[in-house]
Every structure is written in C-alpha cells, then in structure tokens.
Amino acid sequence: MTKKKMTISDFQTYKEEGRKFTYVTAYDYTMASIVDESECEVILVGDSLAMVMLGYKSTVGVTMEDMIHHIKPVVKGAPNTFIAGDMPFGSYNVSAEQAIANASRMLMETNCDCIKLEGGVDLAPTIARMVKAGIPVMGHIGLTPQTSTSLGGFRVQGGTPESARKLIEDAKAIEAAGAFSIVVECVPSVVAKELTQALRIPVLGIGAGPDVDCQVLVTQDLLGMYGDFKPKFVKQFAQIRKAMVDGLNLFHEETLNGSFPSPEYSFNKAVDIPKLY
Template structure:
C-alpha cells in the first residue's frame, strides 16, 4: 500500500474514491488501523473525553496532544496522521497558531494539522499553510465551541446558519485547507458543501455525500455503553468482549486456575532438590 498524503486525499475526491479515517490515540491501535488499510488517522482532541475522562475537549493541552500524536506516528506507516490543535492553541493569535502547528509537525511528526472554525480562523489557516504545513479544516458542530452552542447539537438546520457553514467551507478552501471535516450537520447541507468546494470533505454525522468518513474508534467498536451518538454505526461489540475477558481473568486468578503449568516456567527438579538440601 502506498503512503497516504495530502495529494492522495485530493486525488481521491477527483477520482470519486471514498476516503476512510478513524481516530487513534496510541501506538498499538494506530498500528492495527494502519495494517487494515485506513487512509488517515486523526489524533483528535476527543482524547480528552475518551482517554483522559474530561467532560469535553476544552481541557486538552498541547502537551497532551503531542504525547499521543508521537505514539500514533510511531505506529502508522502508511496512513496520513493528522494532529488536532487543541483549544486556545490557535485562537489567540496567528503567531501562536503557526508556532503550535509547527510543533505538531516537528515534534509529533504528523503529516497535517486540524483546527476548528471557518471564517473566524481564516488568517490562521492561511498563515499555517504559508508555513508549508497542511491544514484540515473542521466546521459544523465544532466541539471546542460547545459552550457557545449550548451542548453537542446539530448545526446548520436553519437558513442563516446553513449559509454561514457554506461560507465557512468556501473560506477554508480559499485559505488553503486541503480538506474539511463536516460534523453534525444535515446530510443535504453536507452534499451542497461537498459539491461546492474542490477539496475533499470528511463527514462525521454529516451523511453519505461527503468525500470520506471518520468515526471515533471507541464509538464504532462499542467500547462505551452509556452513550452512542445517533450517527455512529456499531461495527463490533469490543466492549463486551473486553469486559468478559477481564471477568474471566479475575475469576481464574481468584480460583487458582491461572496460571497453571502451561503458563509457567520449568527447571530441573535436581536443582530444586540441591537448593533445598543446601538450605537456600
């Protein structure tokens, strides 16, 4: 399999080939995804919720992101690794945006960065791209704006907001973004955007007309039982498999079943006898 990069993403749209992406936050999972043939891996700031136990993504720091991005890039050889820019790493100034994007590329060894917003981050995206760093945009339901939205709610359902999201997409394309994540918007709006911009759109809760799709892997594998977003299809109940394995392990240890001789190391009995005789 050829190494995925920004050019292969753009070519996929023009060739009408769907792009596949998932999130990953560690070496072993990134390696499994990479070996499966995934096009891209996003090290999302969603790690704040699924790995660190935060209630949202706002508490995630650059150091958090870099720690996980480094782990993922060690495991992914063919997939394009995109590193998320966390809250307040790019909103404060164009300078901060370029500097922090540079850290994700230079220290994290990612192939691109992702940031949230459209018109509001036009100058940041333009400057990051000018610094030779590929940028993936993210519009619609942007989790870093959860306090403004009043929760994780579908965006763009009325005329004015739909027009704003379309304008966001156009401005991101103009600023030089190589692709745009569309999250939590009506599928007909996503279709319009996908047909309007020349760069690929990656949907999450945005319907089938996007150029590609991305999901949080814990969601699609059923690792969480308390909540599943409407747009997530379950591709396996790994959570139940893991819980059963943990319970079986606990039971066998308590009952003295594990470890038996099959899982233990052996030595010559004569050496044991000699040790006993010599009082060792």
C-alpha cells in the first residue's frame, strides 16, 4: 500500500466529494507506526492518554508537557498520516493569547499537523484569533471529556430540541471562526446527520451515527485492548488484549517447562572455556 498523507485542504475536498475517512488514536511510536501501515487517514494524540496511558480517572490531569511528550514520537512513527494534537484542559481557556501561545508551542515542538480543542459558541472568538495567527484548528463539541462533569457525566448530548439546537449553533460558530473540521461526540444519529448537512466543513463523529463525514474511535477500544469498559458506540474489530494475554501466558509456560529458549533461540557457538575454578 502506498499511503498519501492528507492535508488540511483534503478535509474540505473529502467533504465536497462525499468521501468517507477514518480517525483513530495513538500515543506512542509503536502504535503510530502500526496506524501508519494501515489505511486510516488521521491520528489524534488525544488527552484520552490520561486514562489509556497514564491510568488517570479523567482527562483533566493531563498537562501540556504530557501532550508534547506523547505527540513527538507519534509524529516520528506516522510520517504518512495526518496528526492532530489535543490541547489539554486549562491550556486555552483563560484567553486567546494563552491559547495561541500554547497551540504555537505544541505545533513548533512536535510538528503535528493541527491542534484540537473543545468548546462551542463561547470559544469561537478564541478560535478566530488562533486561525488568524496561522494555527489550524479542529473543533470538538457534544460530549466534551474535559467538561463532562458539568455536562452530567458520560451521557448522550443533544437529546432534546433545545440541546440539539445549541449543538448546531456551536458547530456553526466554530465553522464561522475558521475551524477546518469538527469532532462531534456522543450525540443522536439524527442530530449528527443534521449537523453534517448544515456545515461546509467535515464532521468527524464518535458515537454520532453513520451519516457523518468521518468515523472516529479510540484505537485501544476498537482493537479490544481494554478490559471491562466498552462504550455503546464502540465496535471491537479485533481482540488484541486476549491475544496479548495468551502470548504472555505461553511465554510463562514455556519458560517454566524449559521448552524456551530452545536451540533455535539460543547462541550455539562452541566455546572452549578455560577452567577458572
């Protein structure tokens, strides 16, 4: 497979042509290189690394340093895949100046292709300032993990006429501010469809039904690498966790019964060892 990296303008082209694409996560060099071998077009180095990589209970504890640390190896591991860096909680909420400074730092220190941040109408003026400063911005509305507590926890958003209208207003404001795409998370399919039809920019849906422009999933979710937790919208396309546990157990078993390492996995050169004792 010869994979051509997407560009910012390709997002709009795909939208206009009705061409679907996919968007997954990676947080380290190895996973990034695996995604780069696949046909998936976009990687998010998400603040979900808080739970996936660092064992936190939520995304709130992740810092700019954490994000930059993880984005750098992903960029190295996936040179043929478009890479978005997630702006962590508190790194863009104070002022447009703060947002521009931190987004610029993320782009300059990691060489990722864009930044992603959460927020709607209230954040639109900041997004406009960032875009004017030359920063490619991907929006994120619906269930926004950084503020999920204030939204009532992990629950579907836009489930009433009023909240659906608010989501559309948020999306239109982000589009008008200059964002080139927008993630819509955990909303009814009918609302996501309406959003997708209402916007000129592509809608990247996670838990948003089939009618969006792009499907988004956390890689560890879709590969079955987690234990118990599986959101309703996640389909597991493989069972990598079980394969990994089986492999570790087989290594343990063969070590204990002496069948590993066999001569095949040993250095078998004859050596005349002098008597030293």
